[in-house]
Amino acid sequence: MGRCVGLGRCGGVLGGQGGLGSSTPSSLQVIFKVLDPSIPVADPYSPDIQDLLRVTNLRVNLTKLHTLGDNLLDSRREIREKYYYALYELVLRGNCFCYGHASECAPLSRAPATADGMVHGRCVCEHHTQGLNCERCEDFYHDLPWRPAEGSSTNACRRCDCNEHSRRCHFDMAVFLATGNASGAVCDGCQHNTMGRRCHLCKPFYYKDPSKDLRDPAVCRACDCDPGGSLDGGLCDGADDPARGLIAGQCRCKEHVAGPRCDRCKPGFFGLSATNPQGCQRCQCDPRGTVAEGGRCDPVSGECFCKRLVTGRNCDQCLPEHWGLSHDLPGCRPCDCDVGGARNNLCAVETGQCQCRSHVVGRQCGQVEPGFYRINLDHYTYEAEDARLHQGSVVEREPPTDHPASWTGTGFARVLEGGWVEFHVSDVPFSTEYDVIIRYEPQHPEPWQEVRVRVLRPSPVSASSPCGNTIPADDQLSTSLPSGARYVVLPQPICLERGVSYTLRLELDCATARQDPTASVLIDSLVLLPRYSSLEMFIAGDPSSMERRETFERYRCTQPFHTAGPSPVAEPCSSLLHSLSAILHDGALPCLCDPQGSLSAECQPQGGQCRCKPNVVGRRCHRCxxxxxxxxxxxxxAPAPLTSCPQVRGRTLWEPGAGLRAALPALPLP
Known part of the structure; x- marks a missing residue:
C-alpha cells in the first residue's frame, strides 16, 4: 500500500507481510525503503537488523488509493472511479547479503546469463571470510570468532599463529574465553615435532633449541637422556623456564642421578642402573678413611677414594702394617712394630697391638716383661779366670769401692809367653757372624806381638749350614795386643751356629822380638759381639733398615761394649739393641736372679743385672x-782384717796385695 501526491513527498505503507517503509515520488515513481529514516537504527549491520532485511519472496498488494479529498464532498461511486492508477513497471533493487564482508557480488557458478544491474548471489568476500554470504572465516583464519562487520569495524577474521609448523587450525570458544577473548585458534596437525594450540611447544621427548627461532623447522630437538638415569623413559624439559627451574633439554633425572643427560650418579652415589628406581646406590664410604667430602666414591665401581694409609672398597680398613682408622689426615697410623721385639710389622687394627715375641710387651713390643731382660751387646763374655789355662794362673781382684771396675768377672788369667787360654762356647744364640774382642791388661810397655785365635769346631762345616761359606783359614785369626790399650777387636769376624759347641783358643806366642820367659799379660775375657752388619734388620735393603744401620753407625752403638765396665749408651742405640736382642733370642731372656744372692726376682731390663745383696757379684748375683x-x-x-780369707767356691786362697791365687784345694766354711 503506498501513497503519493504529485511530485511531492508521499508516504506509504507496505502492507501484507512486509515491513514499514517510506516513499518519495519522483517522476511519477514511488521508492520504498525497507528501513524508514524515521526508525532509529544504531547499527544497520547488527544481526537483528540483518535478519529483518533478509528477503526470500516479495508480494505487492495495491489495496487503497489516496484521494484528493473530493470524495468528502461527493460520496458517489463515480467520483471514486475517476481515480485510477497504472503500474507499468516494477523495479526491485537489492544487494547480495554478505554480512558487511564484501563490497561486491559475483555470479554463482552455472548461473544464467546476467543482465545489466542484476544482483548476483555470491559475495566477493573480504576480511579473510568465505562462503556465499561470507558467513565463515577463511581456512587458517580462525584466531577470532566469525562476526559480521559492524559499522566502521570490519571484524575481520584473524590468521592463526602456528609458528610455521602447521597450515590448519580451528576456532575453540573455550580457548577464546580462557584467553580473555584474545585468541581462540587451535592449530591442527603440528609438524616438526611440535605441539600445542599454536604449535609453540615441543612434543614429549623433544625440547626447544634456545639457539633457534621458534619458527625454525629444526627448533625441536630430540631429548638426549640416558634411559637408565632419567624419569619417564627419558623425558626432558621442553623449554627454558627459570621460574620453574626448567632448562631446555635438561633431562628429568632419578633421585640419585645428575648430569644434563642423567647419565651420571650424584656425588656420593654410584652404579647407574635402569632397574634402580632411584638410579644409583649410595656410596658406603667410611668418612674416617675417605679423602672426598660427602662420602664420594667412583661413580661406576663404587670404590671410595681412600686416604693415604687406608684401603678397602669402602675405605674402612687400614693398610697392612697400619691401625687406628680415624679422621686424621693420613687416616691410619703405622704399626711401627719393633723390628726385633715383634714377629712382624702387623698389628691389631683397633688397638695397634703388635705381635710380640716371647716375654716382650708393649703396643710396639718395645719393652720386656717383668722378670726378663734384653742383652747388652757384650752379653756373651767368657771370663779368662773361668777358662782352661796353659802356662798361666788366675788372678782375682777385689772390686774398687769408689769407682766401677775396669774388668769383668772376679779377675784375670795371667798368661805367660807360649801359653794359651781355651774358652768353651756352647750358648751361641743365633747363627751369624760374631766379632771377637780380647780384653786384657798389659804388663809390659811393649806390645805383645804374636797373638792367635783358633776356632776349634766339633765337625766340618756343612755347605748347607748358615756358616757354609767358612773355610779353614777363616778359623785362624792373628792380632797383637798394644801396650796402650785395654782391648783389641780381631780384624775378621767368625761364623758361629746356634746349637753347636765351640772351643776358642787364645794363643799368646812371642811377646816381643826377643824371647822372654817372664813376659806375661792379664787376660780379662773374650767377648763374642754379634756383628750388626750381618743381621737382616740392618741389611734388608729397604729404607727402614738403611735408616737403622745409619743410626747404629752414627751413634757408634757397638763402641760402649768394647771395654769392660759400664758405658753410657745413646738413646737411639738402646731401642736398636732391644730389637737386636729380641732377634737373637726370639724374645727376652729370663732374669734367673739367684734367690739367695739377689734382692728381687726382677733384673734390669737392659743387660739383665740383678740387684745383688752385699758382697755378691755376677749378673745373676750368684757368687761372692x-x-x-x-x-x-x-x-x-768380708774376712777379718789382715787375715787370709778362705774362698768357699774357689779352689784357691786370696792373697791381699798380691792379687794372685795358687791352685789349692777348696776349704770348708769355718
Whole structure:
C-alpha cells in the first residue's frame, strides 16, 4: 500500500507481510525503503537488523488509493472511479547479503546469463571470510570468532599463529574465553615435532633449541637422556623456564642421578642402573678413611677414594702394617712394630697391638716383661779366670769401692809367653757372624806381638749350614795386643751356629822380638759381639733398615761394649739393641736372679743385672765378690782384717796385695 501526491513527498505503507517503509515520488515513481529514516537504527549491520532485511519472496498488494479529498464532498461511486492508477513497471533493487564482508557480488557458478544491474548471489568476500554470504572465516583464519562487520569495524577474521609448523587450525570458544577473548585458534596437525594450540611447544621427548627461532623447522630437538638415569623413559624439559627451574633439554633425572643427560650418579652415589628406581646406590664410604667430602666414591665401581694409609672398597680398613682408622689426615697410623721385639710389622687394627715375641710387651713390643731382660751387646763374655789355662794362673781382684771396675768377672788369667787360654762356647744364640774382642791388661810397655785365635769346631762345616761359606783359614785369626790399650777387636769376624759347641783358643806366642820367659799379660775375657752388619734388620735393603744401620753407625752403638765396665749408651742405640736382642733370642731372656744372692726376682731390663745383696757379684748375683765368703741369704761376709780369707767356691786362697791365687784345694766354711 503506498501513497503519493504529485511530485511531492508521499508516504506509504507496505502492507501484507512486509515491513514499514517510506516513499518519495519522483517522476511519477514511488521508492520504498525497507528501513524508514524515521526508525532509529544504531547499527544497520547488527544481526537483528540483518535478519529483518533478509528477503526470500516479495508480494505487492495495491489495496487503497489516496484521494484528493473530493470524495468528502461527493460520496458517489463515480467520483471514486475517476481515480485510477497504472503500474507499468516494477523495479526491485537489492544487494547480495554478505554480512558487511564484501563490497561486491559475483555470479554463482552455472548461473544464467546476467543482465545489466542484476544482483548476483555470491559475495566477493573480504576480511579473510568465505562462503556465499561470507558467513565463515577463511581456512587458517580462525584466531577470532566469525562476526559480521559492524559499522566502521570490519571484524575481520584473524590468521592463526602456528609458528610455521602447521597450515590448519580451528576456532575453540573455550580457548577464546580462557584467553580473555584474545585468541581462540587451535592449530591442527603440528609438524616438526611440535605441539600445542599454536604449535609453540615441543612434543614429549623433544625440547626447544634456545639457539633457534621458534619458527625454525629444526627448533625441536630430540631429548638426549640416558634411559637408565632419567624419569619417564627419558623425558626432558621442553623449554627454558627459570621460574620453574626448567632448562631446555635438561633431562628429568632419578633421585640419585645428575648430569644434563642423567647419565651420571650424584656425588656420593654410584652404579647407574635402569632397574634402580632411584638410579644409583649410595656410596658406603667410611668418612674416617675417605679423602672426598660427602662420602664420594667412583661413580661406576663404587670404590671410595681412600686416604693415604687406608684401603678397602669402602675405605674402612687400614693398610697392612697400619691401625687406628680415624679422621686424621693420613687416616691410619703405622704399626711401627719393633723390628726385633715383634714377629712382624702387623698389628691389631683397633688397638695397634703388635705381635710380640716371647716375654716382650708393649703396643710396639718395645719393652720386656717383668722378670726378663734384653742383652747388652757384650752379653756373651767368657771370663779368662773361668777358662782352661796353659802356662798361666788366675788372678782375682777385689772390686774398687769408689769407682766401677775396669774388668769383668772376679779377675784375670795371667798368661805367660807360649801359653794359651781355651774358652768353651756352647750358648751361641743365633747363627751369624760374631766379632771377637780380647780384653786384657798389659804388663809390659811393649806390645805383645804374636797373638792367635783358633776356632776349634766339633765337625766340618756343612755347605748347607748358615756358616757354609767358612773355610779353614777363616778359623785362624792373628792380632797383637798394644801396650796402650785395654782391648783389641780381631780384624775378621767368625761364623758361629746356634746349637753347636765351640772351643776358642787364645794363643799368646812371642811377646816381643826377643824371647822372654817372664813376659806375661792379664787376660780379662773374650767377648763374642754379634756383628750388626750381618743381621737382616740392618741389611734388608729397604729404607727402614738403611735408616737403622745409619743410626747404629752414627751413634757408634757397638763402641760402649768394647771395654769392660759400664758405658753410657745413646738413646737411639738402646731401642736398636732391644730389637737386636729380641732377634737373637726370639724374645727376652729370663732374669734367673739367684734367690739367695739377689734382692728381687726382677733384673734390669737392659743387660739383665740383678740387684745383688752385699758382697755378691755376677749378673745373676750368684757368687761372692773376691775377698768375701759365706754365700747365703745374707749375702757374703768380708774376712777379718789382715787375715787370709778362705774362698768357699774357689779352689784357691786370696792373697791381699798380691792379687794372685795358687791352685789349692777348696776349704770348708769355718
Amino acid at each position: 765378690s773376691p775377698g768375701t765368703f759365706g754365700f747365703g741369704p745374707g749375702g757374703c761376709r
